[in-house]
Amino acid sequence: MMESIPSDFWQGVEQFNSGQFYACHDTLEALWIEASEPEKSFYQGVLQIAVALYHLSNRNWRGAVILLGEGSNRLRRYPSTYSGIDVDELLYQSAALLSALQKAGAEKITAGNLGEDETLTLPKILIVNESGD
Template identity: 70%
Template sequence: MSETMPQEFWQGVEQFNSGQFYACHDTLEALWIEAIEPEKTFYQGILQIAVALYHLRNENLRGAAILLGEGSNRLRRYPDSYGGINVDELLSQSAELLTVLQQTSVNKISASELLENQNLPIPKLVLSNDC
C-alpha cells in the first residue's frame, strides 16, 4: 500500500459517508481505472458497496444484495485496516445489511416497506486507528 492515499480517495470516503453513493462511485472509479494492485481491488470493493447502497436507495434490493456481496468479497483479502480504513468494520456492517436484505427477500417484504419501516444498518467508512 502506498504511504498515503490520494486526496480523491478521501473525497470518495466523504461522499460515501454522506450518502452520495453515485458520486462516490464516480470518484473511486476514476481512481480504480488508473490504479495498480493492491489499491485497484480495494477501490473496486468500496465502490461496489457504494453502488449497492445506491441500488438500495432506489429500491433495487436484488442489485443491492449482489453488489454488497461482490464488494465484500473483494475486500476480504485485505487486512483489518488498509488505506486508513477499518476494513473489518466495513465488512461487518456490510454483512449485517446483506443479512437484512436476504431476510427481506425470504419474507417477501417489498423494498418500499423495508425502506420505510426499518432502521437499516447502512455501512460507513470508518477510519482505522493507525492512520
C-alpha cells in the same frame, strides 16, 4: 502510509459516509481505472459497496444484494485496516445489511414497505490512524 493515499480517495470516503453513493462511485471509479494492485481491487471493493447502497436507495434489491456480496468478497483479501480505513468494520456492517436484506426479501424492498421495526442501517467507512498513535 496515509500520506500516500490520494486525496480523491478521502473525497470518496466523505461522499460514501454522507450518502452520496453515486458521486462516491464516480470518484472511486476514476481512481480504480488508474490504479494498480493491490489498490485497484481495494478501490473496486469499496465502490461496489457504494453502488450497492445506491441500488438500495432506488429499491433495487437484487443489485444491492449482488454488489454488497461482490464488494465484501473483494475486501476480505485485505488486512483489518488498509489505506487508513477499518476494513473489518466495513465488512461487518456490510454483512449485517446483506443479512437484513436477504431476510426482508426483494418484495419488501421494492414495495418500500419496511416497517419501523425493520430499519436498515447503512454501512459507514471508519477512518483509523495506522501509525498506532
